[in-house]
Amino acid sequence: MFKRISALLLAGAVTMTMAGCGGGGDGGPGGSADDGKITMGFSQVGAESGWRTANTKSVQGAAAAAGVTLKFSDAQQKQENQIKAIRSYIQQKVDVIAFSPVVESGWDTVLKEAKNASIPVILTDRAVDSADTSLYKTFLGSDFVEEGRKAGTWLTEEFKDSKDPVNIVELQGTTGSAPANDRKAGFAEVIGADPKFKVIASQTGDFTRAKGKEVMEAFLKANPDIDVLYAHNDDMGLGAIEAIEGAGKVPGKDIKIITIDAVKDGMQALADGKISYIVECSPLLGPQLMDLAAKAVKGESIPARVVTEETTFTQEQAKEALPSRQY
Numbered sequence: 001m002f003k004r005i006s007a008l009l010l011a012g013a014v015t016m017t018m019a020g021c022g023g024g025g026d027g028g029p030g031g032s033a034d035d036g037k038i039t040m041g042f043s044q045v046g047a048e049s050g051w052r053t054a055n056t057k058s059v060q061g062a063a064a065a066a067g068v069t070l071k072f073s074d075a076q077q078k079q080e081n082q083i084k085a086i087r088s089y090i091q092q093k094v095d096v097i098a099f100s101p102v103v104e105s106g107w108d109t110v111l112k113e114a115k116n117a118s119i120p121v122i123l124t125d126r127a128v129d130s131a132d133t134s135l136y137k138t139f140l141g142s143d144f145v146e147e148g149r150k151a152g153t154w155l156t157e158e159f160k161d162s163k164d165p166v167n168i169v170e171l172q173g174t175t176g177s178a179p180a181n182d183r184k185a186g187f188a189e190v191i192g193a194d195p196k197f198k199v200i201a202s203q204t205g206d207f208t209r210a211k212g213k214e215v216m217e218a219f220l221k222a223n224p225d226i227d228v229l230y231a232h233n234d235d236m237g238l239g240a241i242e243a244i245e246g247a248g249k250v251p252g253k254d255i256k257i258i259t260i261d262a263v264k265d266g267m268q269a270l271a272d273g274k275i276s277y278i279v280e281c282s283p284l285l286g287p288q289l290m291d292l293a294a295k296a297v298k299g300e301s302i303p304a305r306v307v308t309e310e311t312t313f314t315q316e317q318a319k320e321a322l323p324s325r326q327y
């Protein structure tokens, strides 16, 4: 008897907790939860790279740790899917929306809809180019221009004694994305100071390994004399390594490779001497995102820009860092 009653009580308690977890996210009046729990709608770019996988894990883990109910959707690198997801979060009256915009342009309309519904929006990882910055509360992520500059600075140092032209090929990230635009610009700014550095080919590899390989194969066919590959992320660099080896060349020797991200596979290739230098871009944005979201929901003021701290790795530094690398 006692057992049956306590089982019933327990069932009741579970139901109540579940209702609480839904917070304002399940269409409750007014959106924001009165139980203090936050519901976040998060629209992720996709699963295009090792970086992205680590970023998704970080966001999901941090939400669970902070007691935030996370509604998560993967846009498969398509802006229209992100816009749909954001509209559905608005309809569901979530407490806060966070998203990593696949490209920079074209967000004003949907961001205005969120603003009209009084739902704060946080940009995470990538930026938008909206002139009206009141459409979002903050942008949490890396300084991509600086990352490009760091890549360029290593290259100018590495070739400082060379009098010959340095032929560079560039694998760009997703066309129109903030990291592709900015990493290209920062790199060009630094190498542009010396005319011996020549970008002889530059094309998108969409941040994926497969596309990186395919485009590098085409680069190799069209250009017999490539000295350097600058890839906007590790995955494209790793795909390109396969293409370089397939063409009978030695990555890291015949062609020096610079990449960005510093995910484990990239760091391994760096330690193995195939990649020459990596500029770090941290995907571990989850905990900071949850802190900012909690403040934004409470109406507290938050900084308009939160920049991620990052470093760079040489081959020697990669060997040291690899065993304790989190992603």
Ligand code: GYE
Binding pocket: 048, 049, 050, 051, 052, 125, 126, 179, 207, 232, 233, 234, 235, 260, 261, 281
């Ligand atoms: O560098 C790349 C990913 O937006 C910083 O997106 C991110 C980039 C990252 O696919 O690997």
